[in-house]
Amino acid sequence: MQAPHFWFNDRNKPGLKARLLSPLGALYARATARRVRQTGLQLNIPVICVGNINAGGTGKTPTAIAVIQHLQAQGMSPHIVSRGYGGTLSGPVKVVEGQHTARDVGDEPLLLSAFAPTWVSKSRADGGKSAQAAGADIIILDDGFQNPSLHKDLSIVVVDAAKGFGNGRVIPAGPLREPVKTGMQRADLLLSIGSNSAQKNFVEVWSDHITTPHLKGSLRPLQTGMNFEGLRVLAFAGIGHPEKFFSTLRAMRADIQRAEGLSDHQPLTETLIKRLETEANLLGAQLVTTEKDAVRLPDAFRQKVLTVPVRLELEDWAAFNASLGHILNQKHM
Template identity: 35%
Template sequence: MNTSSFTQAMHTAWKKKGLISTLLLPVSWVARAFIARKRLRYQRNPGLSHQSRLPVIIVGNIYVGGTGKTPVVIALVQALQAHGWRPGVISRGYGAKVGKQARTGQGQLDPALFGDEPALIAQATQAPVAVHPKRVLALLQLQEAYPQVDVIVADDGLQHLALGRDLEIVVQDGRAIGNGRVLPAGPLREPASRLDYVDILITNLQPGETPPKPLKAQTWQLSMQLAPVRVEQLSTGISMEWAAWHVSHRQQAASAVAAIGQPERFFAMLSAAGLQLNQTVALPDHDAYDSSPFTTLSDPIILITGKDAVKCRRFNDSRLWVVYAEPVFSDPSWLEFCHQRLTVIASQKSAMADKTPRL
């Protein structure tokens, strides 16, 4: 069984508390104990967490794998920019070979050096980006390289307790908490009770999907759906609004390829938008595209995601069209809430810094 098949099999098993999950429960108990001990250590020793002089907002998840964080990060950064903030983004840089020093950049970034998601975020927002598995190193390097940055958005890192934070946003999808168990008996990186203590919970739904049962906690809960807004021919840079592109190309045969956490979500979005797909190819998340997966497809149109596009330009395949999607939120006022909260937090941190004695 290859890695992709194994991952799919585990996600299937995690939908319920079946035999496989139950057999793995003892390991999950050990994992839960480790998670609780680690969190208690940081609670008793606040100095272990780096508290930045800038407001820090984390967009993460507790369900392992892709839930749709990247579109939320992009929407948040763009909303903050519209309010006059100068956000910088830090990320692990999954798939990139990052050395001892954090790597920073802005604009068009090489996904081999930064990771596909940070490269996409940098391209979509033009915000400066820093990557390193140790998020504090990424934050410090970002501040040094881009002193104009006045708020930090962390792409993932909810469980990275060494990084202090001021706001926490969790993104889940229609699977919610699955069978409710911690890895490996379930899909959760932390116990489901962790959701009671985050600021905002966003559920990323597929078209026609029913929202999961809401939490009893005071966490602000809303949903979102991704919708295609723009299409770009990767080889030429020709760009069209989705509606116009769909009208002019709907008679042509099309396929779709995606190397994201949940490829079926991308395919379902295209189908819901009125597109008929002859073939769909689901690749492993963060696939490096070492060779072209498009040679076996004969359709004149092949649709890919923005995350895949940052790695596919070198193929110079005129059939590739990038679908840029944006989230539609059931309650978009959460973005204004973040702006207002961060304004207060920034003021408080500035006042504390002014009171700190200078040696």
């Protein structure tokens, strides 16, 4: 299911639906506020949360990968702790590629496990304890900004620069898990992801809410040697905002014959992929999808679908490095 259009209207002019749903949004916000007031388990190693205020689709997974690689380049041994959205295992369990599937642990942890040891646990606290016991010297908490069970030493709020915080309203009146002001009071860094024009507009619209150091970045296709220019493709994506993937393909000058947006984390059944394969054959097109979707593909289709991985490029790591140095000093590491 795609996000309702009215979620992304001008925040200063909320539409009728948003206004009618605002009382329910206020109840949702109060429930979140009560939850985050709880005290979480504090570990002996730093915990960096990569989360958001919006409900999905902001770029958390590319951000987690970028942070992991940045820490590894400094000689650190980060582990990832994730709830494992959509997975059947409650954990804590260490994700093992080839042994676990997306159905077991969720697509994001399966993808992240290729970059660092990854733990799936419905209890973030238990996952954190397992990671620490296994030798992690720093933890990346995948999502969980509104989950209080594990104390966070550094919280990064990730936002799509083009969409911003939508109409500024809380679910179901808007796309937010909590009010922007409330969330930003707990954040240590804000990361907006998007083009230069989107970044400029984001700052113009939301400048009064940017109360932390502001990082800016963009997603770039990873160079794999595959030339997409002029390639006829049938593209599909089951991510928060599929249109971002389709825009990436257009920027790579792929010839998109059809673009099918699926629900976030939607299971890629053999029936669904077979249908897409049949349509692609009729169009003389190549099936192509995102890196996150690729881990959910049935084994029989892995070699038939091209993947376009993207990586986050930050303009400047200085604010992150300063915050990291501060928490490492606090932990006496």
